[in-house]
Amino acid sequence: MNTQDAKRVLEAALICADQALSMRDMQTLFADELSPDCLRDVLTELERDWGSSRGLRLVQVATGWRFQSQPDVQVYLDRLHPEKPPRYSRAVLETLAIIAYRQPVTRGDIEQIRGVGVSTPIVRQLEDRGWIEVIGHREGPGRPALYATTRHFLDDLGLQSLRQLPQPLQPAGPDTVADTVADAISVALG
Incomplete structure (x- = not known):
């Protein structure tokens, strides 16, 4: 050919x-x-x-x-399909940002970084969307699930790899990382 x-x-x-x-x-x-x-x-x-x-x-x-x-x-x-894309709460975006930057992470890791509990509906929403998945379990008490982002997450953001995620503007604590990525993901999703 x-x-x-x-x-x-x-x-x-x-x-x-x-x-x-x-x-x-x-x-x-x-x-x-x-x-x-x-x-x-x-x-x-x-x-x-x-x-x-x-x-x-x-x-x-x-x-x-x-x-x-x-x-x-x-x-x-967008005029052909006027329905609005789903809006994600700040808690969902922060959770996704933490997983994207710190993966693999447990729910406890996410709660420690955010300073508040992570509700089951937040994790379920991200799993249902196909953006995160359980990739294993950490050795330790209760063997907590380890979460990571999926290739579908990268596709939805138009990325080839996690290295293309935006970097925080200034080196600071985990809150800055979560805010930066949450903002970038929010913009990318419309």
Whole structure:
């Protein structure tokens, strides 16, 4: 298959996909006819072709590649679906921020940093959203669950890795970290 045909097929697959396509998915799409290097080259070309002059752009997120709208056209797209995205309480955002920056953490760790208890509905809401999961249990009394963020969390924020999370402006205590990340997550979620 030549590069131009591969580019057309890949572009169609990415536009029609309901979620990000991993490199493995794209290899399957071409029945391993394209080498991983050739596939990366095609993705680079598509990324360049769909630059800032169009309403969509090709981006890499934690689980693979996907097309998403340019930020400047999002206000227009929101008119098609006027329902408001869910609003998250400050407690939910702080809990998520602590997990994102300090993972893996237990509920007790979160409560110690926040200075207040973490209610079960807060943890359940984050789990139901697919943003956090239990990745193990800490050795010790009661073997508390260890929480960490998921790849779905990174995808929803448009990130490839946790290293892309915003850093606190000044080195300070855990409250600053929680506030900074809570604010960044709040902005990213609309």
